[in-house]
Structure formats: structure tokens, C-alpha cells
Amino acid sequence: MNQGHSKDSTAESPLIKLTSVSHTFSTATGPLPVLDGLTISIAEGGFTAVVGPSGCGKSTLTRLIAGLMKPDSGEVWLHGEKVVSPLSTVGMAFQNPVLLEWRSIVKNVMLPLEIVAQGMPVLEQEERARYLLSLVGLEGFEDKRPSELSGGMRQRASLCRSLVHKPDVLILDEPFGALDAFTREDLWQIMHTLREEEPFTALLITHDLRESIFLADEVIVLSGRPARSQYVLPVDMPKKRSLDDLYTAKSSEMLAVLREQIKIAQGNTASASA
Amino acid sequence: MNKRMKLLQILIPLTALIIFLGLWELLVWVNQWPNYKMASPGDVWPAFWKFKHLFLVYGWQTLWRTVAGLALAVVFGTLIGLFMGMSRPVRDALYPLLVGFNAIPKATVVPIMALMFVGEYNLNTILMAFMISFFPIAVSVSIGLSTLEPEYRDILRALGASRFMIFRKIALPKTLPEFFGALKVSATLAFIGTNLVEIIEPHGRGLGHLFDSAKINSDYPLMFAVLIALAFMGILLYYIVVVLEKIFAGWAERSPT
Numbered sequence: 001m002n003q004g005h006s007k008d009s010t011a012e013s014p015l016i017k018l019t020s021v022s023h024t025f026s027t028a029t030g031p032l033p034v035l036d037g038l039t040i041s042i043a044e045g046g047f048t049a050v051v052g053p054s055g056c057g058k059s060t061l062t063r064l065i066a067g068l069m070k071p072d073s074g075e076v077w078l079h080g081e082k083v084v085s086p087l088s089t090v091g092m093a094f095q096n097p098v099l100l101e102w103r104s105i106v107k108n109v110m111l112p113l114e115i116v117a118q119g120m121p122v123l124e125q126e127e128r129a130r131y132l133l134s135l136v137g138l139e140g141f142e143d144k145r146p147s148e149l150s151g152g153m154r155q156r157a158s159l160c161r162s163l164v165h166k167p168d169v170l171i172l173d174e175p176f177g178a179l180d181a182f183t184r185e186d187l188w189q190i191m192h193t194l195r196e197e198e199p200f201t202a203l204l205i206t207h208d209l210r211e212s213i214f215l216a217d218e219v220i221v222l223s224g225r226p227a228r229s230q231y232v233l234p235v236d237m238p239k240k241r242s243l244d245d246l247y248t249a250k251s252s253e254m255l256a257v258l259r260e261q262i263k264i265a266q267g268n269t270a271s272a273s274a
Numbered sequence: 275m276n277k278r279m280k281l282l283q284i285l286i287p288l289t290a291l292i293i294f295l296g297l298w299e300l301l302v303w304v305n306q307w308p309n310y311k312m313a314s315p316g317d318v319w320p321a322f323w324k325f326k327h328l329f330l331v332y333g334w335q336t337l338w339r340t341v342a343g344l345a346l347a348v349v350f351g352t353l354i355g356l357f358m359g360m361s362r363p364v365r366d367a368l369y370p371l372l373v374g375f376n377a378i379p380k381a382t383v384v385p386i387m388a389l390m391f392v393g394e395y396n397l398n399t400i401l402m403a404f405m406i407s408f409f410p411i412a413v414s415v416s417i418g419l420s421t422l423e424p425e426y427r428d429i430l431r432a433l434g435a436s437r438f439m440i441f442r443k444i445a446l447p448k449t450l451p452e453f454f455g456a457l458k459v460s461a462t463l464a465f466i467g468t469n470l471v472e473i474i475e476p477h478g479r480g481l482g483h484l485f486d487s488a489k490i491n492s493d494y495p496l497m498f499a500v501l502i503a504l505a506f507m508g509i510l511l512y513y514i515v516v517v518l519e520k521i522f523a524g525w526a527e528r529s530p531t
Binding site (some may be wrong): 063086087088090097100112145147171256 | 425426428430526
């Protein structure tokens with residue numbers, strides 16, 4: 001069951017679909033192919049994690065889906081529409097929470113609404129932002145400045161901002177990468193709360209294999225650069241998860257499989273750049 | 275506690291000023307310098323008091339022309355910085371020109387401008403204040419914009435925001451601390467510009483003219499009094515900028531803990 005390379009669609013009509021996407025950057029030292037015929041699809045409401053050796057084009061993938069750049073060849077589809085420019089239906093969160101220092105936390109969360117929902121009354125915008133902040137446990141911090149919050153709290157606010165306009169797709173580019181282990185586990189659980197209360201379709205880029213199986217329904221291992229989908233692991237865990245579920249025999253087995261795949265991918269990168 | 279801190283914030287610079295004046299007086303007294311070598315604060319005050327009416331009139335002339343030049347510098351400096359910050363080719367094209375222009379000693383430009391705008395004393399003076407003070411503003415705005423982390427741009431671009439929207443919501447406010455830093459430098463530079471014209475091309479206006487008259491009359495304490503009046507106005511303008519900075523970019527200041 002968890003066999004097979006570059007497995008195709010997981011549902012009838014996937015929300016996100018990449019069909020044989022290739023992209024090459026031109027650098028000072030010559031062309032650098034980063035993606036090579038990558039095919040991925042994510043069903044509506046699905047949560048897919050992408051893991052792979054560093055520098056294998058994971059961030060390029062997020063920029064393609066967000067419409068911030070166009071692939072050299074292949075197509076990116078969202079909701080049955082070809083992505084050629086930024087769509088307002090995407091929410092993004094990065095490793096750096098990029099909060100605006102001159103705005104209070106609640107005003108930071110409201111930012112996307114000011115762009116995509118300009119007709120929405122400010123009071124409603126604020127209500128929505130405050131609701132999300134309460135979901136992630138930031139009650140009482142709404143009117144503080146980002147500099148007054150800890151790293152984990154800032155990242156929570158950043159997640160609220162990425163969800164405030166009810167995006168179709170949530171793109172998470174290693175948002176927990178710079179946090180300490182305990183804070184990171186806190187945020188993993190908050191992600192589950194958010195998903196329950198505010199259903200979304202998500203693509204998570206991560207280096208952390210435990211994170212990938214704890215959060216996602218499906219983990220895609222990218223091969224080394226240029227990246228293609230090397231392996232797809234359906235995560236066999238209940239939808240409602242607790243941290244204890246990471247310490248079961250089943251989880252260890254999944255992690256072992258992923259680790260094995262990463263080793264293969266790293267070997268690819270090494271031989272490609274040699 | 276907070277009240278005490280506020281009081282200290284005023285008392286500390288004030289004490290420093292008094293100590294400075296005391297040391298100056300002491301220096302002149304110990305060396306028994308005549309006042310053509312160096313006037314002491316004790317000599318300067320009577321000189322100021324005697325011409326206090328002129329100080330008010332000339333001081334105002336210098337001040338308004340300086341502020342007008344500085345305002346021009348803010349408008350043009352910000353515009354140039356904006357274009358330079360948003361576009362790499364514009365930056366590459368303008369930097370050598372700006373640096374070259376800035377490197378020209380402004381004293382040499384005074385006679386050129388006097389010929390260019392004969393008799394337009396206000397314009398000449400304002401233009402000089404502008405020319406000498408716009409460079410730091412242009413550079414700082416440009417650097418502030420060009421060093422904006424790409425993620426900041428991406429969060430808005432991914433939502434389909436226009437370039438103008440990104441500029442207004444993110445780039446502009448993010449550049450404000452750098453802008454005010456430059457404005458503090460520019461405010462004092464603008465005074466130098468105004469006085470260059472007032473001293474080199476005396477046309478009967480401004481504190482520079484008063485300085486020149488004092489020089490002709492060998493009234494050394496008056497010369498020093500003019501310098502101190504200029505310093506005082508520079509400090510005044512500086513603190514006005516500080517207040518504006520607190521209002522518009524106060525978020526950038528972190529309280530030391």
C-alpha cells in the first residue's frame with residue numbers, strides 16, 4: 001500500500017495539481033535545474049507534507065503554487081484553474097514570521113483582509129482576527145507589538161494571519177523550523193486545533209520527519225536536486241492525534257521508511273553535484 | 275518611576291550643558307585669553323542681550339529658510355530614494371551622480387547660484403540648504419527599501435496586492451526609522467547650507483549676516499553669540515525631528531530591559 005513512485009491523484013478532483021513541473025534557475029555558475037517533472041496532487045481538505053534534502057527545490061515549489069513564479073514547463077492547477085499569477089486564495093507562513101513591527105498583533109493578523117476583503121467592515125475584520133488569535137491561545141496579546149512576544153507566539157500570530165482570509169490553500173514553508181522542540185510540539189497541536197475549527201488544504205514544507213507524520217495525511221519525499229517526487233507515504237494515523245501517537249510502533253515504522261527514503265534522496269543529490 | 279525617568283531625561287542633558295559652559299569659562303579664565311582669541315560664556319551673554327532684537331529677526335530668517343530647504347530635501351530625497359530603492363538600474367545610474375554631486379564643496383556652489391539667481395536671496399539660500407541635506411535622506415530611503423526581506427513582499431504579493439499597495443502597507447512604514455535617522459543628520463546639515471550663503475554672499479539677512487557684521491566690527495563676543503544661537507536652533511530642530519520620530523516610528527524603539 002505504501003509503495004509506488006510519484007503516485008498520482010489521491011482524489012477525484014484534486015484542489016492543487018502539479019503536472020510534470022520543471023524549473024531551472026540560471027545562476028552565475030550556469031543553469032541549475034531544481035525541479036524535474038514534478039507531479040503532485042492534493043485533495044481538498046488534505047494536508048500534504050513535503051520532505052527532502054536541503055536545497056532540493058522545496059521553497060521553489062511553494063512559490064510556484066502561490067503564483068509568485070512560473071515554471072519553465074509543466075502546469076500548476078488550483079481549483080481546476082491554471083495558476084499564472086498570484087491568487088488571493090492562498091495563505092502563506094514562513095520560517096520567519098515576518099510580522100510588521102509597527103502594527104499590533106491583531107492588526108498584523110488583519111493585514112490580508114485589507115488586501116483581499118477591502119469591502120469588509122473593519123469591526124468584522126477585527127472580530128475575525130481576534131477569534132483566530134483566541135484559537136491559538138493568544139488572548140490578551142492582541143494589542144501587543146510583535147517585539148513584545150516570544151518566537152513561538154509570533155509564529156502563532158503568523159499562522160492566524162495566513163488563515164484570516166479563509167484561503168483555499170495554506171502554504172507552510174518550514175514555519176516551525178526555528179522554534180525550540182517544546183514550542184514546536186505546542187504549535188503542532190495548535191495546527192490540529194486550527195484544522196478542526198478552520199478547515200483548510202495545506203502543503204507543508206519541512207525538514208522534520210516527526211512533524212511531517214504528525215501533521216500530514218500524506219508525506220511526499222522529494223529526490224535530490226533536481227527534484228521529482230520520489231516516494232509517497234500515506235500517514236496511517238487517526239485524524240485526531242496526540243503527541244503519544246508519535247511513540248507507537250507504527251510511527252517508528254513510518255519514520256524508518258522516510259529516513260530510508262531521505263538517505264536515497266541525499267545520495268542522488270551527492271552524485272548529481274559530484 | 276516613569277516620572278523620574280522623564281525628569282532625568284531632561285536633567286541629564288541640561289547638566290551636561292551647564293558643565294560644558296563651566297569648563298569653557300574656566301578654560302578662558304585659566305589661560306587669561308583675550309576675547310579675540312576666545313570669548314567666554316560670560317562675554318557672550320551680554321553680546322546677545324545687546325542685540326537680542328536682531329537675533330530674533332535674523333534667527334527667524336535663518337530658521338524658516340533652513341526648514342524650507344529641509345522640507346524640499348525631504349520631498350526630493352524621499353522621491354529619489356524611492357526610485358533608487360525600487361529599481362536596481364535606477365540605483366546603479368544615480369549613485370555615481372549623487373555621490374559626485376555630494377562631494378562638491380558647497381561653498382564653491384554659492385557664487386554659481388548667486389549668478390544663476392541674481393537677487394533671489396531667499397531662493398538661493400533655500401536651494402543651498404536643500405542641496406546639502408537631501409543626500410542622506412535619499413540614501414537611507416533607498417537602502418531601507420532595497421533591503422526589504424523578500425518574505426515581506428511575498429506575503430502581500432501572494433494575495434495579489436499591487437506594487438503600490440506593498441509600498442504603502444509595508445515598504446514605507448518599514449523605512450521610517452532609517453528615514454528619521456537621516457533626517458536628524460540632514461536637519462543640522464541644512465543649517466550649514468543656509469549659513470554658507472548668508473556668510474559668503476552677505477545680503478543683509480539671517481544670522482550669517484549678523485556674524486559677518488560682527489566680524490567686520492571686530493565684535494568677537496557677538497561672533498560667538500551667533501555661533502551659539504545657531505547651535506541652539508540646530509538642537510531645537512533636532513528635537514522636533516525626535517518628537518516626530520516618536521510619533522511616527524516610535525515602534526522601532528525598544529525599551530531596554
